Amino acid sequence: MALRSKAAKRPATSTEPRRRAKAAGGTGSAADFIPPNASLSALKKAAARCRGCDLYKDATQTVFGDGPRRARVMFVGEQPGDAEDKAGHPFVGASGKLLDRAMDAAGIDRDDAYVTNAVKHFKWAKDANGKRRIHKTPNRGEVRACFPWLGAEIARVQPEIIVCLGATAAKALMGPTFSVTKQRGVVQKTDWAPTLVATVHPSAVLRAPRPDRERQERAFIADLTRVARLLAKENRKRPMRARGKLLSWSATEAPSPTSSAQTRSSRG
Numbered sequence: 001m002a003l004r005s006k007a008a009k010r011p012a013t014s015t016e017p018r019r020r021a022k023a024a025g026g027t028g029s030a031a032d033f034i035p036p037n038a039s040l041s042a043l044k045k046a047a048a049r050c051r052g053c054d055l056y057k058d059a060t061q062t063v064f065g066d067g068p069r070r071a072r073v074m075f076v077g078e079q080p081g082d083a084e085d086k087a088g089h090p091f092v093g094a095s096g097k098l099l100d101r102a103m104d105a106a107g108i109d110r111d112d113a114y115v116t117n118a119v120k121h122f123k124w125a126k127d128a129n130g131k132r133r134i135h136k137t138p139n140r141g142e143v144r145a146c147f148p149w150l151g152a153e154i155a156r157v158q159p160e161i162i163v164c165l166g167a168t169a170a171k172a173l174m175g176p177t178f179s180v181t182k183q184r185g186v187v188q189k190t191d192w193a194p195t196l197v198a199t200v201h202p203s204a205v206l207r208a209p210r211p212d213r214e215r216q217e218r219a220f221i222a223d224l225t226r227v228a229r230l231l232a233k234e235n236r237k238r239p240m241r242a243r244g245k246l247l248s249w250s251a252t253e254a255p256s257p258t259s260s261a262q263t264r265s266s267r268g
C-alpha cells in the first residue's frame with residue numbers, strides 16, 4: 001500500500017476568497033463560529049448560527065451532516081438543494097433517493113454512512129418565471145469559508161473512507177486541480193481518511209439525457225460497489241473502529257488537502 005506523503009501541499013494561502021466572502025456580508029470563515037472541542041452535535045447546533053459567508057441570507061436554514069458519529073464511510077456532496085434546505089437534512093431530495101438506492105444496491109449500510117456537503121447553505125437563484133429556486137454552484141470563496149465545518153466533521157467522525165460526490169466536494173478536499181473526470185474511482189491516500197474516492201454527484205446522473213441515464217446509474221452503483229469492497233477489505237485488515245487518535249490538524253482551518261499517493265482501484 002502506498003504511504004501517505006509528508007510533502008502533501010497545503011491549499012493556497014491567498015486571503016482573497018476570505019476577503020470576498022467578508023465583503024459579501026459574512027465574516028469570511030466558518031471557523032469564527034466553531035466552538036473549541038465541540039462534539040458533533042454541538043457543532044451542528046453552532047452551525048445553525050453560522051455567518052461565515054453570505055449564503056445564510058437567502059437560505060432557510062443550515063443543513064449540517066447526518067449520520068452516526070463513528071460512521072465508517074462519509075459521503076460529501078456539494079451543497080443542500082431545495083428539498084434539503086426546507087427539510088434541514090442532507091440528501092433527502094431526488095439526489096438523496098438515488099444515493100440511497102445506489103448504496104442499497106452496492107451493499108453499503110446507511111447506518112454505516114455519514115452524509116454531508118462541502119457547503120452547508122443552499123445557494124440558488126430564481127428561474128425565469130420567478131417561481132422556482134434554481135441551484136447555483138457555490139464559488140471558491142464560499143467553499144473555502146465553509147470548509148472548517150467539513151474539516152470538523154471529518155475530525156469527529158474519522159471515517160475510514162470518504163466518498164466525494166462531484167467536483168465541488170473533490171476539489172474542497174483534494175485541491176483545485178483535482179479532476180473527477182480523470183480520477184473517478186481512483187483510490188486516493190489522504191490525510192483526511194485512509195481512503196478517499198471521488199465519483200459524480202447523483203444529480204449529474206439524474207440530469208443525464210434519457211438514453212444515457214441508466215448507464216450512468218449503473219456506473220454510479222459500480223463506483224459505490226467498489227467502495228463497499230474497500231470497506232470489507234478494511235474490515236478484514238483490522239477490527240472495527242480500531243482506528244487511533246483524532247487527526248492532529250485544527251478543525252478551524254483547512255488542512256493539507258492533497259493526495260499523496262494514488263493506486264488504481266480494482267476497476268473493471
Ligand code: SF4
Nearest residue numbers: 050052053120121146
Ligand atoms: S455556507 Fe457555510 S460558511 Fe457560509 S454561512 Fe453557511 S455554514 Fe456558514
